[in-house]
Amino acid sequence: MESSQERFEYLKSKNYTLKLLHEELGRDINIQDPLPAEPVLAEQLLCSRSEAREAIIILECFGYVSCRSRSNNIIVKNFNEPPNETYQYFKKLYDSSEDFKKFYISLDGKYKEGDNLPGERVLAKSINFSRQKAHELLVRLECFGYLDINHGKPCKVLSHL
Structure with missing residues (x-):
């Protein structure tokens, strides 16, 4: 990792x-x-x-x-310093954001490493979010190393959700 x-x-x-x-x-x-x-x-x-x-x-x-x-x-942090470890932020976000928790749970266990996720619109519709909200949550999952997002291509799962 x-x-x-x-x-x-x-x-x-x-x-x-x-x-x-x-x-x-x-x-x-x-x-x-x-x-x-x-x-x-x-x-x-x-x-x-x-x-x-x-x-x-x-x-x-x-x-x-x-x-x-x-x-x-x-x-909140000098840009010349190295980034924080993201697992701390992931736990805080998971515990405090009902939207993130709902989104993560909706994906959890359904996709394995190497799988492509459905499009943002499909994901958003399946959990009753806006496409913009789904995109923001996907970006966060990419930061945590779960996904790789390339515009115009399906999101690829890098690590088991």
């Missing part, structure tokens, strides 16, 4: 928006500073708002950002 550092570097290598965001914020932002809003980040990084949201979710999974609904996201 790869380390969180290796996983984070892999995600940065395939997600240009995440790479840019990590580099840009590492220069100009301090711990406890608010993260610019998604539309502002998208404009600054010349990407879509959903790409900015995905990069923020990944930064949260690795302990750099604290995401808050209906409030500013906050920088």
Whole structure:
């Protein structure tokens, strides 16, 4: 199993928006500073708002950002430091987020390593979530090393769910 550092570097290598965001914020932002809003980040990084949201979710999974609904996201760790081990965040998320828990349980035991997941729309419909919510939860599972997501291709299971 790869380390969180290796996983984070892999995600940065395939997600240009995440790479840019990590580099840009590492220069100009301090711990406890608010993260610019998604539309502002998208404009600054010349990407879509959903790409900015995905990069923020990944930064949260690795302990750099604290995401808050209906409030500013906050920088909680220096971007020059190595990422946190994701199992701590996984347990916290599983214990505190009913949406994540429901999504994870809906997949648990149904797919083994090497399997392809159904599309986001199918997954979302099966558990009565929006496609956007399903995508955000899939991104989190990718951060934890369970999935590999490549746009335009099925999500591949890397580790038994």
